């Protein structure tokens with residue numbers, strides 16, 4: 636018996652998305668590998684969650700997460716009908732693929748970018764077109780538009796590079812695209828600007844946000860999509876009827892109501908990012924300017940490539956992310972910004988390892 640005959644051929648052939656490691660809580664790693672927030676949510680948000688009446692969990696949640704949509708609309712200056720809430724923004728990405736891309740239709744992205752886009756396109760039977768970024772991390776606009784994509788996915792700031800393309804380029808892309816343009820703003824709270832002001836002028840633009848990074852709620856799984864009311868209506872048809880659970884809705888509303896309380900942590904992360912960028916450059920790493928809560932560091936020329944650095948840092952108790960399957964990134968590490976103490980420890984370990992990694996091999 637071969638189970639292969641039971642599985643869709645395209646699913647059988649695909650590799651599947653590989654999330655970053657979530658280590659056992661028993662092992663105290665400094666965790667700089669999945670871009671989580673190193674600080675907990677503000678006390679006001681934790682208190683709202685602790686005060687939840689758990690007996691109500693026997694009841695289904697509000698199907699469309701209306702309280703979350705209303706709180707988000709108030710914060711971001713939108714109508715509640717323009718907001719769709721997801722079980723994380725990964726859920727929203729699945730909803731986008733299922734709403735807009737029929738089997739065989741084209742999904743175009745600049746690469747490298749968030750690799751889940753590829754997996755989700757494969758699962759939906761779409762045709763995935765990945766176009767390399769142009770030098771200086773410029774958007775390869777002509778090539779992206781060449782297949783007349785039903786969906787263009789742009790992460791801004793981009794992962795894992797950290798760069799943010801100019802908003803004027805996003806606007807031009809929306810103007811020229813015949814399909815939907817998705818701006819994935821997972822890291823936008825760490826950036827200098829955001830795409831919300833473009834929403835009114837571009838009916839094909841959808842912006843998605845997550846509570847997993849800046850809002851320190853990755854474990855609750857909450858994401859938001861902003862679009863025209865007409866597009867939101869179509870996405871509501873596709874999502875699971877109760878896709879956001881009761882506790883997550885409570886956490887999301889509290890986070891939005893206390894959004895100012897996040898500012899000190901966000902400010903610390905931004906300044907640690909800029910400090911780490913300089914410190915790594917001084918040590919021979921090549922680090923492009925980042926607008927996110929991580930940096931992409933090309934390791935110094937020497938005996939060690941990215942994989943060796945990954946292993947040596949892991950032995951020293953520090954987890955970072957390595958994308959060895961991406962040829963353009965073999966000698967790069969993506970390092971999440973942690974607390975000032977974690978960054979000091981990272982640099983201390985890097986200094987200790989530098990001799991071993993760059994000295995010519997003695998054997």
Ligand SMILES: *Cc1c(COP(=O)(O)O)cnc(C)c1O
Pocket residue numbers: 670722723724725726749790794819821844845846847853856857858
């Ligand atoms: C982390 C991340 C997400 C996923 O966010 P969740 O809300 O945790 O599902 C989506 N897009 C990008 C670019 C990310 O980096």
